[in-house]
Amino acid sequence: MIRVAICAPSTPFAREDAARVLALAAEVPGVELHFHEQSFAVDGHFAGSDAVRLAAFLECANDPAFDAVWFARGGYGANRIAQDAVARLDHVAGRKAWLGYSDGGYLLAALYRARIGRPVHAPMPTDIRRAGGEDAVRRSLGWLAGDRSGEEPTLDGRHPAVAFNLTTLAMLGGTPLMPGLAGHVVMVEEVSEYLYAVDRLFFHASAHLGGIAGLKLGRVSEVPDNDRPFGADAGEIARFWCARHDIPFLGQADIGHDAANRIVPFGLASAGRDS
C-alpha cells in the first residue's frame, strides 16, 4: 500500500473537491490518500499562515507512515516556505515522492536541489475541477500505484528532466531554491499570460539556463487578448530566446495547465516505462 499525505503549501483546497478525489482514489488499488486538515485552512490568500503551511508540510514529510506527499493545489505561496521546509526535513523524507506542479514547483525545485526524495511534476487534486479533470487526477494516482503510462512521452531515460511553469522557473533563477540544471532537459509551460509577458519570462529564465541539454515547450494556454498582436507565437518566442543563449530547442512537451498534463519525474525517468 502506497500511503499519500496531501497538504496545501500555497492556497486552500475545498472539502467537496477532496471528497471527489478520495472517491476516485478508492478505485485505485494500492493507493491510500490522507488529506491533512491544513489543506482546508484559509488565511487571506493562503491556506494558512506561512507557519501553518510549513508545519503541515513537515508533518506530512517527516511522518514515516507516508510514502509520498501530494500538493493539493498551486496558486501562490510555496516559495515563502520552501527554504525553511527543506532545512527541516529528516531522513524519512528522503524516501518520498513529492507530487505537484505550477506554484508547487518552488518546493519541487528546492527538494531537487537538496536531493531529497523524488520530486515529480504531476497533476494535483485541484485538477478535479477541470473539464476532464478526473483523468488528470487518475494519472497521478496511477503513477503513485506504479503505472508509468502517464509519464511525459518524450522522456528518454537518458537525459535527466525537470518540468516547470515558466513563471515559477523565472522566479526561481538566482534564488536559494534554484537547482543546478546542467545537462537537463527543461520543460516549461504557461497559462494566462500575455505573449509579451511570456517573451519577458523567456528573456529572464533563459539567462539562468546555461548548460542545460535543451528546452521543450509545453502548452502556453489561455493567452489573454492584448490591444495588438504580439507578432510571434509561443514557439517562436521560445526558439528566439533559446537561440540567443545557445540552448538547443527540442520541440514540444506534453505538459500544461490542463487535464492532459503529463507526469515528469525530476531527474532520470525510471527504466522500462510502458508508455
Place this chain on the structure above:
Amino acid sequence: MIRVAICAPSTPFAREDAARVLALAAEVPGVELHFHEQSFAVDGHFAGSDAVRLAAFLECANDPAFDAVWFARGGYGANRIAQDAVARLDHVAGRKAWLGYSDGGYLLAALYRARIGRPVHAPMPTDIRRAGGEDAVRRSLGWLAGDRSGEEPTLDGRHPAVAFNLTTLAMLGGTPLMPGLAGHVVMVEEVSEYLYAVDRLFFHASAHLGGIAGLKLGRVSEVPDNDRPFGADAGEIARFWCARHDIPFLGQADIGHDAANRIVPFGLASAGRDS
C-alpha cells in the same frame, strides 16, 4: 542649448502626442527636442523590429549633436535590444543623459552597468496622456534644462541610488544587463499587478539585492481586485522580503506609474539640489 533625441526602444508613440510634447518643450528655454521617426514605427507589439529599434537608438546615442536620449514610452521590448545597444555605443555616448522608466529600465540598467553616461529614471513623453501628465513631462524637460527641483526628495547626495519598476528589476536579476547595486539605495514601484504577484516579484528581486544600502518603496498602483484579499499591503510585503534578506527597509520613495513620478538620476545625485 540642450539637444534631446527621442526614440522608442519598446512600443510605438503617437504623432499627436509628440506634437503636444513639442509644444510643451517650446515653453522651456534651453531644451530642443528631436523625435526620431522610428518613434512612430509599428511592428506587432513593438515600435519596429529589434533591428529597427536598435538602429534608431544607436543613431540617437552615437550622434554628437545630441546631449541626451529620451525614451518615448515603455510597454515592453527594450530588454531585447539593450545588450547589443550597449556594445555598439561610441565615445560620444558617454557624455549623454538617458531618460526613461518602466520598460526603459532595461536600457538604464545596461547603461549603468557599463558606466556609459547618466541613466535617469524620469517621466517620459508618453506621460502626456495621463491626467496631470503635462506636469510630469515638464518635470523631465526642466531637469534637462538644469532644474533639479523635480528630483526624488529623499535623495541625499551621499548614497548612490537607482529606481526601477519592480517587474523590470526582477527580470534583470541574473541577466547580462543587471548592474552591481552594492551600496545603493534601490527604489521600486509597480503598477497593475495583483498583490500576490507583487509578493512573488519581491521574493525574486530581493534575492538579487544582497549588499544594497536599502530599499525604498514607491507607489504600487492600480492593483486589480483578486477573488480574495491577499492579507498584506505592499508596504508589509516589502518589509517582509527585506527582513528575509537582511535588507534595510528605508521607507517610501516618491516614484510610480503616475504624473507625480519624480526623477532619480542613477548613482549620486548632483550636489546643491534646490528641491
